[in-house]
Amino acid sequence: MDFDRVIDRLGSSSTKWDRYAGHDILPLWVADMDFASPPSVLAALHKRIDHGVFGYTDPPASLVEAIQAYARRHYGWSIEPDWLVWLPGVVQGLNLACRSVGQAGDAVLTATPVYPPFLRMPGLTQRELIAVPLVNRGPNRGWDWDFAALEAAVTPRTRLLLLCHPHNPVGRVWHEDELACLVEIARRHDLIVCSDEIHCDLLLDPDLRHVPLARLNPDFAQYTITLLAPSKTWNLAGLGCSFAVIPEPALRRRFRRAMAGLVPPVNLLGYTAAEAAYRDTGVWLADLIEYLRGNRELLREWFSDSRRLRLTVPQATYLAWIDARTIDAKNPLPFFEALGVGLSDGRDFGLPGYVRLNFGCRRDLLKEALRRLEPLR
Numbered sequence: 001m002d003f004d005r006v007i008d009r010l011g012s013s014s015t016k017w018d019r020y021a022g023h024d025i026l027p028l029w030v031a032d033m034d035f036a037s038p039p040s041v042l043a044a045l046h047k048r049i050d051h052g053v054f055g056y057t058d059p060p061a062s063l064v065e066a067i068q069a070y071a072r073r074h075y076g077w078s079i080e081p082d083w084l085v086w087l088p089g090v091v092q093g094l095n096l097a098c099r100s101v102g103q104a105g106d107a108v109l110t111a112t113p114v115y116p117p118f119l120r121m122p123g124l125t126q127r128e129l130i131a132v133p134l135v136n137r138g139p140n141r142g143w144d145w146d147f148a149a150l151e152a153a154v155t156p157r158t159r160l161l162l163l164c165h166p167h168n169p170v171g172r173v174w175h176e177d178e179l180a181c182l183v184e185i186a187r188r189h190d191l192i193v194c195s196d197e198i199h200c201d202l203l204l205d206p207d208l209r210h211v212p213l214a215r216l217n218p219d220f221a222q223y224t225i226t227l228l229a230p231s232k233t234w235n236l237a238g239l240g241c242s243f244a245v246i247p248e249p250a251l252r253r254r255f256r257r258a259m260a261g262l263v264p265p266v267n268l269l270g271y272t273a274a275e276a277a278y279r280d281t282g283v284w285l286a287d288l289i290e291y292l293r294g295n296r297e298l299l300r301e302w303f304s305d306s307r308r309l310r311l312t313v314p315q316a317t318y319l320a321w322i323d324a325r326t327i328d329a330k331n332p333l334p335f336f337e338a339l340g341v342g343l344s345d346g347r348d349f350g351l352p353g354y355v356r357l358n359f360g361c362r363r364d365l366l367k368e369a370l371r372r373l374e375p376l377r
């Protein structure tokens with residue numbers, strides 16, 4: 001697959017590229033990739049469009065089967081069709097998880113830095129946010145939980161833990177013993193865990209495997225809401241097709257009730273693309289992972305010589321978390337923009353002084369960004 005092919009996204013209403021339209025700033029911020037989706041997905045979309053009729057559409061049974069087969073094959077996880085709740089986005093799923101667990105005035109626990117909606121959704125749903133910092137244990141061990149601090153932060157009104165697995169922005173793939181500790185804490189304090197696993201097929205370290213939280217411990221599955229989507233892996237974010245997996249019927253009913261009359265169904269092209277993606281041969285994805293590893297290697301080398309910037313080398317995702325506190329401890333982003341590179345602001349993730357770089361782009365673009373950043377090195 002040719003991930004070096006130039007595809008001009010300017011003029012395509014791309015959120016990522018339009019932010020800096022008219023400025024010489026390379027957009028390496030919001031989390032989509034600059035690559036075309038797999039040929040099988042494009043072919044399925046063309047075929048569906050050629051049909052020409054775009055009426056109200058239910059989730060195809062064949063898509064549910066494709067997801068079941070994919071989850072079984074890749075994670076050894078058996079999903080029942082009833083457990084699925086279709087959503088136009090995982091972000092809606094985070095909001096709905098907050099709404100469907102406990103009530104207004106209850107608290108939601110999470111760990112920072114984290115994908116910004118984790119920090120916004122509790123407030124938007126009249127819940128209190130409790131954010132506990134992850135700990136950076138240095139170049140070898142990386143970002144880690146402080147389980148004692150996490151447990152100490154639980155209050156009598158805490159009902160929900162929002163987990164990012166793998167974690168955006170630090171790129172950690174939580175392993176089984178870490179997940180088991182989280183499950184123990186959740187059981188001791190009667191918490192539901194909403195596990196956002198949207199990045200779970202973008203594991204860059206060959207020896208790592210994704211373990212869905214709900215698969216780890218079958219007894220605990222009834223306390224979980226897992227959020228999934230094909231949008232990161234196969235670059236389909238604009239098609240808005242996501243789903244929640246909620247094994248426990250009462251929790252699922254509460255989640256559905258919170259959606260009623262407000263959350264629209266997935267659009268039919270989203271279903272079409274999702275099914276083709278989950279049924280794809282896997283060759284495109286293997287090539288993508290190889291390409292992203294190459295980009296990650298480029299970053300690793302460039303940052304290894306840096307005196308001022310420190311890179312967290314991600315185990316998963318195409319997102320790199322950069323400590324830029326030596327540039328500006330509160331807001332380093334403008335220094336990067338001034339050199340022509342647009343990144344995501346660590347403040348939005350709950351950690352000022354950091355920036356996030358999206359390396360889901362052509363290698364020559366990434367090289368050009370690094371060339372521009374030389375003065376900050």
Ligand SMILES: Cc1ncc(COP(=O)(O)O)c(C=O)c1O
Nearest residue numbers: 031089090091115168196198242
């Ligand atoms: C952890 C995480 N969850 C959810 C999303 C967005 O999901 P959606 O576009 O389906 O709302 C992102 C996008 O960056 C993400 O990183």
